[in-house]
Amino acid sequence: xxxxxxxxxxxxxxxxxxxxxxxxxxxxxxxxxxxxxxxxxxxxxxxxxxxxxxxxxxxxxxxxxxxxxxxxxxxxxxxxxxxxxxxxxxxxxxxxxxxxxxxxxxxxxxxxxxxxxxxxxxxxxxxxxxxxxxxxxxxxxxxxxxxxxxxxxxxxxxxx
Numbered sequence: 784x785x786x787x788x789x790x791x792x793x794x795x796x797x798x799x800x801x802x803x804x805x806x807x808x809x810x811x812x813x814x815x816x817x818x819x820x821x822x823x824x825x826x827x828x829x830x831x832x833x834x835x836x837x838x839x840x841x842x843x844x845x846x847x848x849x850x851x852x853x854x855x856x857x858x859x860x861x862x863x864x865x866x867x868x869x870x871x872x873x874x875x876x877x878x879x880x881x882x883x884x885x886x887x888x889x890x891x892x893x894x895x896x897x898x899x900x901x902x903x904x905x906x907x908x909x910x911x912x913x914x915x916x917x918x919x920x921x922x923x924x925x926x927x928x929x930x931x932x933x934x935x936x937x938x939x940x941x942x943x
Contacts, residue, residue, distance in 0.1 A: 784905045788915070789859055791866075791898040794851060798874050800867040800881055801900065801914060802890040807832060807840065809865055809886040814842040816880035817867070824872035827852035833862030833908070845870065859900055861909045863888075875941075892916045 793799050810830040817826055827848030830840040839856045843849040848868045855866050867881070874893030882890055892898065896917030903910050924932065936942040 784903055786912070787902045787904060789900045789902050791855055791859075791900060792851075793895055793898060794848075794868065794870070796870055797848070798869045798872075798893060798895045799855075799898065800869065800874055800878065800890060800893045801898075801911070802865050802881070803888045803911065804830060804863055804865050804884075804886045805888055806886045807835075809884070810840040810842040812884050812886060813865065813867065813881060814844075816884050817869075817877045818844065820880045821872045821876045824877065825870040826872075827868045828865065829853045829856035830865040831856050831860065831862055837862075843868075859902065859909070859911065861900075861902060861911045864911055 791799060791801070810828050813828050817824055825845040825848060827843035827845055827850065828841065829852035832838050832840055839853050841849050841853050843852065848870060852866050852868045855868070856864065859866070869877070878890070878893055881887060891911060892914045894916050899915040901912045901914065903912050933942070
């Protein structure tokens with residue numbers, strides 16, 4: 784078995800959600816979850832089918848983001864994985880709906896940070912072992928850092 788790092792390019796102003804699912808209707812159900820929960824969001828979804836024709840199934844409401852999701856899914860090449868490329872919304876706006884989709888087995892990450900997927904490859908195929916999301920910590924927050932964090936969350940409307 785070989786281990787590989789696959790960098791995932793995230794377009795400026797976008798976030799991605801990377802996960803694992805188990806059924807061909809994943810792409811359509813994730814589309815419905817996102818559009819219902821956050822109708823103003825622009826997104827592309829790609830799902831790697833792991834049996835039958837083994838195609839990358841694509842849904843979304845933005846041609847460029849659908850293309851980006853499909854290209855990323857192809858570079859990952861991991862059966863039953865999915866990627867959502869999201870613009871004009873944050874993952875927090877749709878993450879519970881994604882996790883509650885009955886086909887979703889796990890979510891590896893939801894991020895706008897630099898991202899790498901760790902892929903295992905065998906004679907049978909490829910699978911995602913995990914991700915490297917962003918950078919390592921530089922220290923522990925000070926009181927001033929904590930105040931700035933709390934102020935920021937209130938400024939952007941996520942806390943009162």
